[in-house]
Amino acid sequence: MKRGGVGLAALLLALAALALWASSRMTWVRVVSSDGLGEQQTSSLVGGTWAAATTPLAIAAIAAVAALFAIRGRWTVLLAVLVALVGVGAAVPAVQLIVSGVDPERAGALAELPGRAEVLSAEASRAPAALALLGGLLALAAAVVVARTSRSKAGLSARYDSPAVRRERAEQDVRSAAVDADEEPSERAIWDALDSGADPTATDDARGADGRPRGGETR
Incomplete structure (x- = not known):
């Protein structure tokens, strides 16, 4: 892979990892519940809870940066596929939350509310979801760059024959x-x-x- 291609793909993956990591620490959903005995309670669900794969995907993006400098040839195509899967995995839950909103039952289960508690409202915070979506798009862009420059990297391997x-x-x-x-x-x-x-x-x-x-x- 050409140096320019490696640098661009590494930059995109690093930004994707940063966006996913930041999103996993932000509050995606706020749940207001009541158990009928006391005051209403508000629970916050961060990205790492609502979209559990966000943090592992951020780690995978960082690992892909290291892999860019360690592999060549056909392995580069496989890396492009894996990076694309990271992008899709990050984008799907973000799009679902932005488009469909919050499922109260799921929100209550993730908030680990007592059995007698009732979910009064579940409000989505779309900014963190949008940040995760951005991370997924950056990962997809990195996958395209890696795939398009894989042939150049295959030619570079001839130097080591x-x-x-x-x-x-x-x-x-x-x-x-x-x-x-x-x-x-x-x-x-x-x-x-x-x-x-x-x-x-x-x-x-x-x-x-x-x-x-x-x-x-x-x-």
């Missing part, structure tokens, strides 16, 4: 460029071949089984 693999690839480039008698190998292919220890001017008959010139010549 063994010398034998790089030499073979360079020789193949030179031979494929020379299939047409009128076509000369590109200057880049020649330099890659020389850098890998291959002789771009040697024919297949002049090379041994290992791709080096016959006759005991060494470089």
